[in-house]
Amino acid sequence: MGLTTPLPPGSTAPLVPGGVLAVDAGNSKTDVALVAADGRVLGAARSGGFCPPAVGVGPAVDVLADAVVRAVAAAGFEARGDRRPYAAHVSACLANADLPVEERELEEAVHARGWGLSTRVANDTFAILRAGLEAGEEPRGVAVVCGAGINCAGMLPDGRTARFPAIGRISGDWGGGSGLAEEALWFAARAEDGRGGPTELARTLPAHFGLDSMLALIEALHLGHLPAARKHELTPVLFTTAAAGDQVARSIVHRQAEEVAAMAYVALSRLGLLEEETPVLLGGGVLAARHPLLHDRIAELLAARAPKAEPRVIAARPVLGAALLGLDHAGAATEAYAALRAHYAPGAPEAPGVDAGKAVPAAG
Structure with a gap:
């Protein structure tokens, strides 16, 4: 599973070449992190819960978009209006992606936003699973x-x-x-x-x-x-x-x-x-x-x-797991995994854009 969009002729590369836009969206909150190819977390943001059964797929993905735009801004980039992708890959672990048909629908909706060249949506349980495996564990x-x-x-x-x-x-x-x-x-x-x-x-x-x-x-x-x-x-x-x-x-x-x-x-x-x-x-x-x-x-x-x-x-915050899955997709170097895990280690400072322990209110 996963969707890929090649760069059209004449278009520019992603804002973060080889990078990952990691999304962990639960019923109560959404975490987004923009991660460089070397595992550095460039920017992050938090918004409200992800509940497509209650509000519909489009409005639910709008909640993700709010956090995505603010994470990109926290990384020092301006939101683009030309559909230039933010990262090479979007790794999104989403609540309510429970059935294969729901995963496909949400994957198509997220990929259509043009945030990455490729997109993979999985249930948010897989973020916990990936985050909990220790360095070096298969x-x-x-x-x-x-x-x-x-x-x-x-x-x-x-x-x-x-x-x-x-x-x-x-x-x-x-x-x-x-x-x-x-x-x-x-x-x-x-x-x-x-x-x-x-x-x-x-x-x-x-x-x-x-x-x-x-x-x-x-x-x-x-x-x-x-x-x-x-x-x-x-x-x-x-x-x-x-x-x-x-x-x-x-x-x-x-x-x-x-x-x-x-x-x-x-x-x-x-x-x-x-x-x-x-x-x-x-x-x-x-x-x-x-x-x-x-x-x-x-x-x-x-x-x-x-x-x-x-x-x-x-x-560990589940967004770590989403980001690790993104690095898996990219075939990242061992050093990238170590840098990413160090960022989310207990006591480590938050990335730009997130107030530690507090949800960032949705814009508007």
């Missing part, structure tokens, strides 16, 4: 991402992959931050009205919003007094309640661990990796937080089902 392993939703992908050096549709309950998925919050609300509501057993969630969830009952929280969400998007704030409350010993909250966290371990096991099995020492890379906001109850249970389950799996929590 592209072999499995990644499970648990952020707003949950997804898993594995790959082998020969290009074979294992993945899931990951489009919600209709494809057998459960969990992620949104799923955890919904489950916590379900148990808390039933505890308060008597349909279910007792749980501290009936108190801690509404208390997070300064409310005194689940009925008040239900009304606030239903009537829009609290935006539905704020439900994600309840996921940390769930983990805090579970850590305090609440059995219902603990059961929800343990179920999430079961889901993570099941996805990893199946991906390892499909790729024939159960008998080999293989990294299982855990990323996304829920897993990167290293909640002991969740992390320890995942480790226990993997040790029982896939003893040679090596779970690792990935704290």
Whole structure:
């Protein structure tokens, strides 16, 4: 997969010859980095979430465009109006690119913007997978991402992959931050009205919003007094309640661990990796937080089902993975990989254009 556009006669080379425009777009934010052929990050920018199912492909790609233009400007280049490409290759790892048909549609839409001579779109899970492989490791392993939703992908050096549709309950998925919050609300509501057993969630969830009952929280969400998007704030409350010993909250966290371990096991099995020492890379906001109850249970389950799996929590920003995939495409030198990894090492300064730890507001 991948699209290529040769330079038309008389046109100029990309602004960054041999360079990579790396894009990591999740449901909550988009990161873009303009990377030189030698691995230096020239400029970067951040914009809002990438949600084509909600807004359509064109408006979703506009969110990417906002960050792309600002990353190019941060690198010291002016946005071009002549469709001159910014880089030789665009490596875009995008949320909601779950089915092959969606990957193709998004790849065509991104390539049509003319940001690079070639374009490759992959699901954002592959950014976590590539970012988590250490220097010198071949592209072999499995990644499970648990952020707003949950997804898993594995790959082998020969290009074979294992993945899931990951489009919600209709494809057998459960969990992620949104799923955890919904489950916590379900148990808390039933505890308060008597349909279910007792749980501290009936108190801690509404208390997070300064409310005194689940009925008040239900009304606030239903009537829009609290935006539905704020439900994600309840996921940390769930983990805090579970850590305090609440059995219902603990059961929800343990179920999430079961889901993570099941996805990893199946991906390892499909790729024939159960008998080999293989990294299982855990990323996304829920897993990167290293909640002991969740992390320890995942480790226990993997040790029982896939003893040679090596779970690792990935704290690196996924845009690193997108950029590394771009360097793979370019056949970059070893020194380029080292320079890129050094830029994203813990404690390293941000590239021009990004305020460390903060999203850059979308223009306009």
